[in-house]
Amino acid sequence: MGDVRISGRPTLQRKAAPAVAAACFAEGSNAATVRVEPGEDARALLPQLEQIERIEISFPVWTDGRGYSSARILREAGFEGDIVAVGDIAPDMIGHLQRCGFDAFDANKPIDPETVKATLERWDNVYQATVVDGRQAIWAKRHPA
Template sequence: MADDFLRFRDDEPTEEPAVTLDAFLDQTNSSAVRLEAGEDVRLLLPHLHHISLIEVDFPRFRDGRGYSSAQILREAGYKGELRATGDVLVDQMDHMRRCGFDSFAPNAPIDPEVLRATLDRYAFRYQTAADAAVPVWKLRHG
C-alpha cells in the first residue's frame, strides 16, 4: 500500500492483491492487475471497465516502457488507480504523473519535501499528456 503522500486519489484503495497479466487474462474476475515492463498493455483494454487498480512495474528507473503503458491506458479511458512500482525515484515522478500515474509504491523511500517541490516546479507544459495541464500552444491562442 502506498504512503498517503504518494497517492493522488480520493477514493478508497482496493484491498485486492494485483495478479499477473497472464493470471488476469485467464480469470478476468480480478479487479487488480500488475503489468511488467515489456508486457503488452493493450491486452487489458477490453477489460478496463472492471479494473480498479493497475500496477506498472519499473525494473530499473531507466526503463521507460511503463510511461507508454500508462499513457495508453489513460488514452483508452481507464479511470482507475494507476500505480508505478519498483525503481521509482523522485526525479521521475513528475513525468509519471503527467502520463497518468496517480499512485506510487517505490522500492526506496521518497522525501515528501523534494517530491512536493518537484511536482510544483513546472507551471507550464509544452505538450498534451494524460494530465489536466493545458499545453502552452493552447494558452497562447486562448
C-alpha cells in the same frame, strides 16, 4: 512502502488484494487489481477495463520508460481506476509519472515528502498535451480557443 498520491484524483480503492499479473489476467480472472510488467502490452487489458479498479505498472529499473506508454494508453482508452507506479521510483521521475496519468507511486526506497512536493510543483508550464494530466500545453495558452 505504500502508495504516495501524486494526482488530484480521489482514491478509488485501498490496496487490498495482491495484484494479478496481466499475463494471467488475460487468460480469465475476476481480480480487480492487475500488475503490468514493462514487456507486457497494456492494450491486452482494454477489453476488461471496466472490472479493474487498480493497475500497477512495474518499473524494475527507473531508466526503463515503457511504463509511461502503458499508463498513457490505459488513460487514453478511458480507464478511470487507479494507476500506480511500483518499483524503482526515482525522485526526478515523479513529475513525468503524473503527466502520463499515474495517480500514485509505491517506491522500493522511501522518498522524502518534501522532495515529492518540490518535484511536483517545479514546472509551471509544459510543452506537450498528454491529455491525461489535465494540463494545458504552452501552445494552447499561446492560442486560446
